Amino acid sequence: MSDETKRTDGGEATAAGELPAADEHAMPGLGTIERWVTTTNHKDVGILYIVTSLFFLLFGGVLALLIRLQMWVPGGLLLDGLSYNQTVSTHGLIMVFWFLSPFAFGFANYIVPLQIGAKDLAFPRLNALSYWLYLFSGVLLMISFFQGATFSGGWTMYAPLNIPVYTPQIGASMAVLALLMFTASVTVGGVNFITTIHRMRAKGLTMWKMPLFTWSILLTVWMMLFAFAALLAALVILSADRLLGTTYFAATGAGGSLLWAHLFWFFGHPEVYIVFFPALGAMAEIFQTFTGRRLVGRKYFIGAMLLVAIQSFAVWMHHMFLTAINLQIKTLFMATTIGISLPFDLMVFALIYTMLKGKIRFKTPFLFAFGALVLFILGGITGVFLGAVVLDYELRGTYWVVAHFHYVMVGGVTGLIGGIYYWYPKITGKMYDEFLGKVQFVMYFVGFNLVYFPMFVVWETPRRVFDYPVEFIPWHRAATVGAFLLGTSFLVMLYNFYQSYFTGEDAADSPWAYATTAEWAVPSPPPLENFPGIPSYLKGKLSFHDSPADLAAADGGATADGGVVVYDDAHDHGHEEHEDHTSIWPFATGIASLVLLVGLSGLTGGSYPEGMTGSVYIAFTVAGTAFLLYTLTKMTAEQFTGPTMEFAERWPFEGVSNMKTGMWVFLASDVVLFGAFIGSYVFIRVAEGWxxxxxxxxxxxxxxxxxxxxxxxxxxxxxxxxxxxxxxxxxxxxxxxxxxxxxxxxxxxxxxxxxxxxxxxxxxxxxxxxxxxxxxxxxxxxxxxxxxxxxxxxxxxxxxxxxxxxxxxxxxxxxxxxxxxxxxxxxxxxxxxxxxxxxxxxxxx
Missing domain, CATH: 1.20.120.80 (Cytochrome c oxidase, subunit III, four-helix bundle)
Incomplete structure (x- = not known):
């Protein structure tokens, strides 16, 4: 903040004043490639996530425009059947996996440690590794286009379309392995965030006092931990079917298609909330800031998010109403589906009442946050239709599902765009152009509704098919025009950010009059070590202490992790060992994983791309395996000092180290992985006959x-x-x-x-x-x-x-x-x- 005192979610915030220059220990300059390849700092990794995810947004957006051009006339305009199927499949995969969640976690990487008073995430190198696995998994997906053909069986990869009989190309196997690599990235990142948020909060910042964006990320990563473990199991089995010849999902296998549906949707429905929760957290922060008041019913809002996170794992079967599951089970899952909408009603009304009781400032971040609320309400209402068994029989597989899905998922994107405008001054130290921001919002909101609302009208159009009755032509052409308007709005946003970064007005520490969370108490952009001292909320307001001894005194002789802390003179005078912020080995491990998976994708033989043979893929596999073992060994042996917090709020992991907490969390994910494998065995055996x-x-x-x-x-x-x-x-x-x-x-x-x-x-x-x-x-x-x-x-x-x-x-x-x-x-x-x-x-x- 500048000179005035602002309240945070944990109480009153003191004036930030001028912070001392951070010690750039072992950090290359921002303008060097070395900085971005070796960095482990959470703010740098957050920027890498945001920039990379925006690239995948453009990639997936171009594919979306190809789809809409194909739909200009019944029967298609540009693409043949295989090309169209590849376009539809990879558009869905890229947007759901490589854009939506990583875009949100770019903000999470940058903002969450600042909001909770941490210097960095608990495991900085694992944070960097998570990013590089994410990036190179996307590179692997792009390479798959040049391996005969990429996956063309839809983004849900339904069996038996996902087995080699129907998608025989090496590129299809490569796309599956790319998704498996992405899942590994998510698991590594999830363990890191859970450990950090639970064990590295500033003293006095209890769970109930955490900012709402941090709450949304915490619940998101807990959902990710279990949902992506189920997806990992499904992908390992699918990879074995494609590369080793197992017969789990074969067309003639007992229950194979239904097994894939269970595994995928046990992940797939929580994924809806995994995507939307970070946007919801960003919206809550923006609503508070631009209405000038605390969120109405804040504790009930958090409780509603908790309920949704838990219930999200009990609704997956509503995606399977058209299967042979008996009516009693379908009725049960219809009830759970309707039930999960109730906590969302509470959250929606909390946001609406916050607006009614506050004084709204119609800045660009608020416009996008409010627009996201409107779109999500429409998406939620139309989703209730699909939750009813009878209506689902009629609407499933039609453009009604396409429209509903985009109103929910892209509604989440709308909230995140509000988030990038909201935190852009903090991340860059520059103010964006407000006029261009509002121009983009108008183009975005009009384009969005123009492309997706007509799909409700022509709902009888079959999903993933480019033929439709001629009377639907005007509506589909309107949707195509809307798609180009929506796409152009993103170009306006990128131009705004690019131009503002170089010529924009310098941003204050807190450019928003009623910003309430701790990231606004440090300069824009924040220094390397985040804070001028040790953050604390012990007295009900944000304050900084020069040393752990000072903080202990302020806390009445507090102890760290259950034991008395003794400080030597060097520690008391601030000469503690510096944290490291660089390591080349996460990047190298990502490269090694890419090489290995390229090799594995071609081991089964088949029609190789020009210039490639089976021996080339074997060489890639051997080299990738050796290089991966080498990089992991070097990273393990590397002397690396991570962030420490002698005093912190650690519920419910008091007395447990960061490493042990991280191990417990990882093993919880591994339990779900093995549980999915054992469950798959039992399911197939029962289907075959015990x-x-x-x-x-x-x-x-x-x-x-x-x-x-x-x-x-x-x-x-x-x-x-x-x-x-x-x-x-x-x-x-x-x-x-x-x-x-x-x-x-x-x-x-x-x-x-x-x-x-x-x-x-x-x-x-x-x-x-x-x-x-x-x-x-x-x-x-x-x-x-x-x-x-x-x-x-x-x-x-x-x-x-x-x-x-x-x-x-x-x-x-x-x-x-x-x-x-x-x-x-x-x-x-x-x-x-x-x-x-x-x-x-x-x-x-």
């Missing part, structure tokens, strides 16, 4: 190998516990012995598994004359893929344990440094617990 399933399995598939592996894994878990006990007692030899025993037992598990698989591969009987291989039948597919996923977890654990043995030989993990052993133990114990579920399922039942 007892007749045994006819698909050779008699040579006996219990003993699984029983031996059970004993090996349980013993290895005990060895990890012994290593941890030895570390706590300061015994280096004990640590090494425990880890070596774990590795040997893990290798024994893998060797026994390899012998078992080799035996089953070469079974020769009347029922299985060619052996029992991964593609023999659906029983072999589920067995090899599920236990193979578990085996991959064992291999990862063994690689980590081997690295830890090397470190233990150099004296690590003793003298109070046993935490990494505990974190590894959590992972290894989960691997063992999962096997206790797999053993009875695949060897006894």
């Amino acid at each position: 007892t007749t399933w045994h006819h698909l399995i050779p008699e040579e598939h006996v219990t003993m190998p699984g029983l031996i592996n059970t004993y090996l894994l349980l013993t290895s878990s005990f060895a990890v516990v012994l290593a941890l006990v030895a570390a706590e007692r300061g015994s280096q030899r004990g640590v090494i012995a425990g880890l070596v025993t774990t590795v040997l037992l893990g290798l024994g598990f893998l060797a026994n598994k390899a012998l078992e698989w080799n035996h089953l591969f070469h079974v020769h009987s009347e029922a299985f004359p060619n052996g029992w291989e991964i593609s023999t039948n659906v029983a072999s597919s589920t067995f090899y893929l599920t236990t193979g996923l578990h085996g991959a977890h064992v291999i990862v654990g063994l690689i980590i344990a081997t690295y830890m043995i090397w470190r233990a030989r150099n004296g690590a993990y003793v003298n109070g440094d046993e935490a990494p052993l505990e974190h590894f133990g959590l992972y290894w114990h989960l691997v063992d617990i999962v096997w206790l579920f797999l053993f009875p399922l695949f060897y006894i039942l």
